[in-house]
Amino acid sequence: MPVTKVLTQGIGEADLRDMKVYRKRGGYQQLERAFKQMKPADVQSACERSGLRGRGGAGFPTGKKWSFLPPEIRPRYLVCNCDEAEPGTFKDRMLLEETPHLVLEGILLGAYAIESHHAFIYIRGEFKRGYEVFMEALAQARKAGFVGKGLFGTKYDLDVTVHRGAGAYICGEETALLNSLEGKRGEPRLKPPFPAVQGLYSKPTVVNNVETLAYLVPILEHGPQWFASVGTERSKGYKVVSISGHVKNPGNYEVPLGTPMRELLEIAGGLRDGRTLRAIQPGGGSSACIFEEHLDLPYDYESLAKVGSMLGSGAVVVMDDTTDFVRAAFNLVRFFAHESCGQCTPCREGGHWLERVLHRFLENRGLRSDMEMLARVSHEITGINLCPLGDSIEPFLASVLKRFPEQFESRIARETFHAAQRDGH
Amino acid sequence: MADQQLVTVTIDGAQVRVPKGTWLVEAAKQIKREIPVYCYHRKMGPAGLCRICLVEIEGMPKLQIACNTAAADGMVVHTQSEKAAEGRRAVLELYLVNHPLDCPICDKGGECDLQDFAMAYGQGFSQSIDPKDAKPKAVDLGPTIVLDEERCVVCQRCVRFDDMIVGERELVLKDRGVRNIIATANGEPYRHNFTGNVTELCPVGALTSKTYRFKSRPWDLRRTGTTCTQCPVGCQMHVDVRVGAVQRTMSVESDDAISDGWLCDRGRYNVGFYGSRDRITQPLYKHGGAWMQVSWDDALDLWSAAIQEAIAVVPASAGAIGGGRLTNEEVFLLQHVFRAKGIKNLDWRAGRQRQASPGKKSAALADIEKAQAILIVGESPAERAPIFDLRVRKAAFQKGAKLIRIASTERPYPAPIRAEDVTTAGQAVRALAKDIERIAVIWDGIEPKAIRELLEKLPQHAQLSTYITAEQPNARGAEALGMLPFFGPGYTRVSAGFDTAAMFAAARDGRLASLSIFGANPALHYPDAPLVREALERTAFLAVSDLFMTETAQLANLVLPAKAAFEKTGTTTNMAGDVLPVNAAQSLESPSDALSDLEMVIALAERLGVDLPLAEELDAVVLRHLAQASEEFTLGDDRFVFCHPEVSKDPERRRGDGSAIRVETRIFAGGGTSAHDARIAELRCLPEAAISKEDAIEFGVETGDYIDLSSGERTMHDLLVEVRPGVPQGTIVLIGGLPDGPANLFGAGAVEVSNIRKDLSREPAGAPA
Amino acid sequence: MIAFDALLKKLKPKCDEIIAQYEQPRSALLPLVHLFQQHEGYASSEAQHAIAEMLALSPAVVESTVSFYTLFYRRPIGKYMLQVCRGLACTLNGAEDIMAYFREQLGIGHLQTTPDGLFSYEEVECLAACDRATCMQVNLNFVYDLTPQMIDDMLAAMRAGKYSVAPLAQTATPPRTWMPVQDGEVARGDKSDGAQDQPAPNNPGGLDRDGVIMLDRIIADEARFKGRTRERLANVEPALADAIEK
Numbered sequence A: 001m002p003v004t005k006v007l008t009q010g011i012g013e014a015d016l017r018d019m020k021v022y023r024k025r026g027g028y029q030q031l032e033r034a035f036k037q038m039k040p041a042d043v044q045s046a047c048e049r050s051g052l053r054g055r056g057g058a059g060f061p062t063g064k065k066w067s068f069l070p071p072e073i074r075p076r077y078l079v080c081n082c083d084e085a086e087p088g089t090f091k092d093r094m095l096l097e098e099t100p101h102l103v104l105e106g107i108l109l110g111a112y113a114i115e116s117h118h119a120f121i122y123i124r125g126e127f128k129r130g131y132e133v134f135m136e137a138l139a140q141a142r143k144a145g146f147v148g149k150g151l152f153g154t155k156y157d158l159d160v161t162v163h164r165g166a167g168a169y170i171c172g173e174e175t176a177l178l179n180s181l182e183g184k185r186g187e188p189r190l191k192p193p194f195p196a197v198q199g200l201y202s203k204p205t206v207v208n209n210v211e212t213l214a215y216l217v218p219i220l221e222h223g224p225q226w227f228a229s230v231g232t233e234r235s236k237g238y239k240v241v242s243i244s245g246h247v248k249n250p251g252n253y254e255v256p257l258g259t260p261m262r263e264l265l266e267i268a269g270g271l272r273d274g275r276t277l278r279a280i281q282p283g284g285g286s287s288a289c290i291f292e293e294h295l296d297l298p299y300d301y302e303s304l305a306k307v308g309s310m311l312g313s314g315a316v317v318v319m320d321d322t323t324d325f326v327r328a329a330f331n332l333v334r335f336f337a338h339e340s341c342g343q344c345t346p347c348r349e350g351g352h353w354l355e356r357v358l359h360r361f362l363e364n365r366g367l368r369s370d371m372e373m374l375a376r377v378s379h380e381i382t383g384i385n386l387c388p389l390g391d392s393i394e395p396f397l398a399s400v401l402k403r404f405p406e407q408f409e410s411r412i413a414r415e416t417f418h419a420a421q422r423d424g425h
Numbered sequence B: 001m002a003d004q005q006l007v008t009v010t011i012d013g014a015q016v017r018v019p020k021g022t023w024l025v026e027a028a029k030q031i032k033r034e035i036p037v038y039c040y041h042r043k044m045g046p047a048g049l050c051r052i053c054l055v056e057i058e059g060m061p062k063l064q065i066a067c068n069t070a071a072a073d074g075m076v077v078h079t080q081s082e083k084a085a086e087g088r089r090a091v092l093e094l095y096l097v098n099h100p101l102d103c104p105i106c107d108k109g110g111e112c113d114l115q116d117f118a119m120a121y122g123q124g125f126s127q128s129i130d131p132k133d134a135k136p137k138a139v140d141l142g143p144t145i146v147l148d149e150e151r152c153v154v155c156q157r158c159v160r161f162d163d164m165i166v167g168e169r170e171l172v173l174k175d176r177g178v179r180n181i182i183a184t185a186n187g188e189p190y191r192h193n194f195t196g197n198v199t200e201l202c203p204v205g206a207l208t209s210k211t212y213r214f215k216s217r218p219w220d221l222r223r224t225g226t227t228c229t230q231c232p233v234g235c236q237m238h239v240d241v242r243v244g245a246v247q248r249t250m251s252v253e254s255d256d257a258i259s260d261g262w263l264c265d266r267g268r269y270n271v272g273f274y275g276s277r278d279r280i281t282q283p284l285y286k287h288g289g290a291w292m293q294v295s296w297d298d299a300l301d302l303w304s305a306a307i308q309e310a311i312a313v314v315p316a317s318a319g320a321i322g323g324g325r326l327t328n329e330e331v332f333l334l335q336h337v338f339r340a341k342g343i344k345n346l347d348w349r350a351g352r353q354r355q356a357s358p359g360k361k362s363a364a365l366a367d368i369e370k371a372q373a374i375l376i377v378g379e380s381p382a383e384r385a386p387i388f389d390l391r392v393r394k395a396a397f398q399k400g401a402k403l404i405r406i407a408s409t410e411r412p413y414p415a416p417i418r419a420e421d422v423t424t425a426g427q428a429v430r431a432l433a434k435d436i437e438r439i440a441v442i443w444d445g446i447e448p449k450a451i452r453e454l455l456e457k458l459p460q461h462a463q464l465s466t467y468i469t470a471e472q473p474n475a476r477g478a479e480a481l482g483m484l485p486f487f488g489p490g491y492t493r494v495s496a497g498f499d500t501a502a503m504f505a506a507a508r509d510g511r512l513a514s515l516s517i518f519g520a521n522p523a524l525h526y527p528d529a530p531l532v533r534e535a536l537e538r539t540a541f542l543a544v545s546d547l548f549m550t551e552t553a554q555l556a557n558l559v560l561p562a563k564a565a566f567e568k569t570g571t572t573t574n575m576a577g578d579v580l581p582v583n584a585a586q587s588l589e590s591p592s593d594a595l596s597d598l599e600m601v602i603a604l605a606e607r608l609g610v611d612l613p614l615a616e617e618l619d620a621v622v623l624r625h626l627a628q629a630s631e632e633f634t635l636g637d638d639r640f641v642f643c644h645p646e647v648s649k650d651p652e653r654r655r656g657d658g659s660a661i662r663v664e665t666r667i668f669a670g671g672g673t674s675a676h677d678a679r680i681a682e683l684r685c686l687p688e689a690a691i692s693k694e695d696a697i698e699f700g701v702e703t704g705d706y707i708d709l710s711s712g713e714r715t716m717h718d719l720l721v722e723v724r725p726g727v728p729q730g731t732i733v734l735i736g737g738l739p740d741g742p743a744n745l746f747g748a749g750a751v752e753v754s755n756i757r758k759d760l761s762r763e764p765a766g767a768p769a
Numbered sequence C: 001m002i003a004f005d006a007l008l009k010k011l012k013p014k015c016d017e018i019i020a021q022y023e024q025p026r027s028a029l030l031p032l033v034h035l036f037q038q039h040e041g042y043a044s045s046e047a048q049h050a051i052a053e054m055l056a057l058s059p060a061v062v063e064s065t066v067s068f069y070t071l072f073y074r075r076p077i078g079k080y081m082l083q084v085c086r087g088l089a090c091t092l093n094g095a096e097d098i099m100a101y102f103r104e105q106l107g108i109g110h111l112q113t114t115p116d117g118l119f120s121y122e123e124v125e126c127l128a129a130c131d132r133a134t135c136m137q138v139n140l141n142f143v144y145d146l147t148p149q150m151i152d153d154m155l156a157a158m159r160a161g162k163y164s165v166a167p168l169a170q171t172a173t174p175p176r177t178w179m180p181v182q183d184g185e186v187a188r189g190d191k192s193d194g195a196q197d198q199p200a201p202n203n204p205g206g207l208d209r210d211g212v213i214m215l216d217r218i219i220a221d222e223a224r225f226k227g228r229t230r231e232r233l234a235n236v237e238p239a240l241a242d243a244i245e246k
């Protein structure tokens, strides 16, 4: 079994929320070493060489993202994105609640690497406990001198501010997050300019996912080579995968990238007894479904992209033969329509329209022409929005519409009408 | 332009050379290629929300938005390709899914971007069969605007206008996603001086003007381009007339030099007075205390006879006041006729203002945007020259100019526009950067002392541009064309006559036999109403030409019905010296017997036997005089100081005397056009009194209470109290020009506060709701 | 009003501390709303005005921002905010039955508060606890692996004032829904906000009678619709076009 424990190490065994416990297990040593023995550029280069890619969804190489910062402009900001709200994803919440010091150490390392003196963590509003746990951890770290002025006897000041969201999925999108952090509506910004050039307070800013930053700690500990040696050609290292849905043991599992889908399924205990697999959504609510024939695919960015899906945030939702795909499609479309910020017309109007039509299907009042409409409109609103949310509606809908048209057909009004007539109603 | 790098882009096969960084939508305009937009606006830049401006760019897999894509060298753009057309079609289909399609009863019908684009780029049918979302229609947003939420396409132009251009941030987007609506805080009225612009910005019929609702179809309107003459800015505007009446006015988008493409609410909405029943329609003669209608022939005979009689005794016993509301041509002829008869008592000034021309340091309106610091002395342009005020805000908000108000008693600017308030000129100068290069000074033309003090202290190395905001639209033209007792046309020196103050003094002493007042209302605007009243009552023959029976006209012997701005043709001079066209609106019906002041003066000249320049020469003569600013004078120049009673009294006077009054302008105050326009009744000001915190405590009043003011036997009732920081102790700020509470009522006297009534809504809870 | 002034005075130092954490004061907007909501139970308009003043913003801007976020309540809410997850993973594991049970037990629907002001009920998007589906939050505290029995016990404990999670502050009587009403119909409850089985805002919840009649007419006439989009679909999704052709 390829389950590994890197970030998840110690979770469930010891109370890592306690700084003493965390330190006893080697915590904050990498931070100290970085500050005392490494230059920011060294940390940056370690990250680059490890091949670490963003774990927030886009999978962009982290070292490369950092390199876009214009060299002269200061201050720079690091923002840790803990607004985890992608349907099916629950890894960041676990890291935040179970091992807050690791998250904090990752943030501090990231900030040091890009020479930022003020880092932020944006925590999803619903994560009240996570927020409290992290605040406590931050207080402990501050007391120990790991946050604040003149860290580890150097002249380096580094402060961390915790910012709570208030219920908006879109604030996970990095520019929406920055707006929210600036006290504005969480509406994504027009790009360019990109955050690396003009982010928070119009200053160069890097936004990184919790998991991404947390991996900096083991990368420094074991060396970039260690990280780069696992995984596949372009998807390196480990990934915490959130597996849920129709499996026996849903949960977070840390695996090397490239682990075959079939093994992932097994890790989570496999399907419930007597059930057969119908579909898997491998990368969060925005990803297209894959099916039985894809079970031998390695779980990595490229392989999933090749079959028209994506790894995204690493949320695997498994669906067996009890699944009502019309309802599932409605569920996700409603999610995106509900969470659309409403700036762009295609996302706002299109999402709402699709939701209403799908709802009609749930009432057995679909039209055959609606099936074309669902495919057509969801496709037409893709690729023309300001941010990727509007583009997230199509993949799941289109993939199940194509795979399970009979589920939609059985809810077409004429069909149900004839069926009712046959039954003598 | 010269230092800007040019790039060449190919749009639909045509090559366009534009400065690097030009947005594709703008570049396409150069080859007359329309790229449809909803959210983009030239003055506000791209927002990237509506997604209708999609174009195909070679080498890019996805369609791009033309509003936020900068032209780059070698870029090949297709606006008409199948892919681009398909993208637009898809977006338009979505716009119509929930749109109510109530075009037959929509004011925007015929000039609606949704109609036009759906026609040009849409698919012509809808696949949506579900019922549409119901949303509130005809939401009353405030005194000027109605919102139809169902029609709104959420382009956010209105919101961005309120944010970036005005800075008030009253109109915002509320809720999220498909629930997004345009709204104000807590449903409070949307109210500032520029609200009407959002109706023009709105690409659909969501935001409409109350004054224009259900009034007309655009194709039934006759449109005339002219200059707004409600204030000295002189915005270019379109007047739209149907069934003989002004239906609306619209801004001229290309008018970058003057209005920047906007209109204030006064210029836009205060146009209902043209058809007002209160208009004077016939010459009126006061006979035995009663008004009787007379013919124009009789009126002109009476008038010319009175003037002849007066000058027969001594020319100094005749005079004329006015000109700031007339056209350049009218002013020129007016002073020409009077001077030809040896009358030297000529003055345009009928209110608080003393000077309207800034002299050699006068600058173009748009130049204020280049200033690094803007110093405001006296009243700010906010209510005197609103559209110029928008430029001041732009300079401060978008271009980073430092904005300083000296001894201001006005309300603060809205938050994003940072204005520093200082009390003395010295403080203002100290607040400037040492190496400052460009300073702009804005003065209200009233108190010469303060402005002179500032000018003396300003750093000499800096380039200075100066502006005077005037009380009357053509004040500067009137000055340049000789309606001053000491300057003839073109500021030529003439032997001096009486100024306004001296004329009133002479009249009070019974030494003025004939006075003619043209489009001015000193009884309401001159600082000392009791004096004006007494003076005019004692004038042997007073002729007044005006649109309405103003406070001044009521004191006259002869009242002459005048034509208003949209009813006549000529030119006007704005505060920056631009000579702008005034055009009679086509098919507008004016009161049958009204004459323009030009026509009146020509008829008068005939009777007085004065030769006039040939009509075809008049334009050239006027322009020549306007062009020659031979006199070198500065702001607060001695020559302009006439000795009318102190306009504002020294605030540091002893207490116990009562309070001194200070007057401020409001765009919807005034006894003329705004008082006689029923459509804007809601906008008209009611009497208010702004006082200092200290005085509030002393008098025991709070904001929202009502008070009376009195001095001697004169009393003004029901003033709404506002406790305002910046008002010095011992001063009460009143709104000038209100017929219901004339701020000049008390003359120079100190006033006492009496009869305080508490604001009932603030009573403690427990009172039955 | 008087109570609010006292609260404002009490919270002012904390507010200043929050504002000082950021380079720009406006950043403190969300934390300040959280703070006032914690004390008042909702983001009252007095609080919004006070925040506007502290941050030198117009009240409209604050209201606009507050209205964007679903965890800010612009109207009073119940003492227990019951937020049941309606995300995909929970739905796959029977969230619909759980939600139906809640509605039945509480006698209210999505976005509504019980008349006694004790419970507010909302069906929310994925709560990031899919491994413990079906789940919910009570005043933002997680409750996992819901069963009808647990719901019975939970509601009983709350009614008896013995539940382990503290009730929210409540400074005003909550109305029927905390979503500011956009029109009369929403106020009367004729339209839903998009909870389980009901599509989004202002929508009549599927088709009304007229809609059904219209639909039946359209069905009779469906070929017309099909033809028009057929060609487009063929480019977009040939497989689906084929499937539908059958």
Ligand SMILES: Cc1cc2nc3c(=O)[nH]c(=O)nc-3n(C[C@H](O)[C@H](O)[C@H](O)COP(=O)(O)O)c2cc1C
Binding pocket: A053, A054, A055, A056, A057, A058, A059, A060, A062, A065, A081, A082, A083, A084, A085, A086, A169, A170, A171, A172, A173, A174, A175, A207, A208, A209, A210, A212, A213, A387, A388, A389
């Ligand atoms: C609609 C949307 C929602 C997103 N939500 C999240 C999120 O909840 N957490 C996250 O880390 N990234 C999220 N992202 C991705 C971020 O925009 C950004 O790419 C990421 O935080 C960068 O971090 P990384 O490079 O470490 O992955 C979201 C993106 C979009 C478009």
Ligand code: SF4
Binding pocket: A170, A187, A188, A339, A340, A341, A342, A343, A344, A345, A347, A348, A385, A386, A387, A388, A389, A390, A391
């Ligand atoms: S795509 Fe949707 S969520 Fe993204 S900016 Fe546009 S409207 Fe907002």
Ligand code: FES
Binding pocket: B036, B037, B038, B039, B040, B047, B048, B049, B050, B051, B052, B053, B065, B066, B067, B068
């Ligand atoms: S004009 Fe380009 S997106 Fe609206």
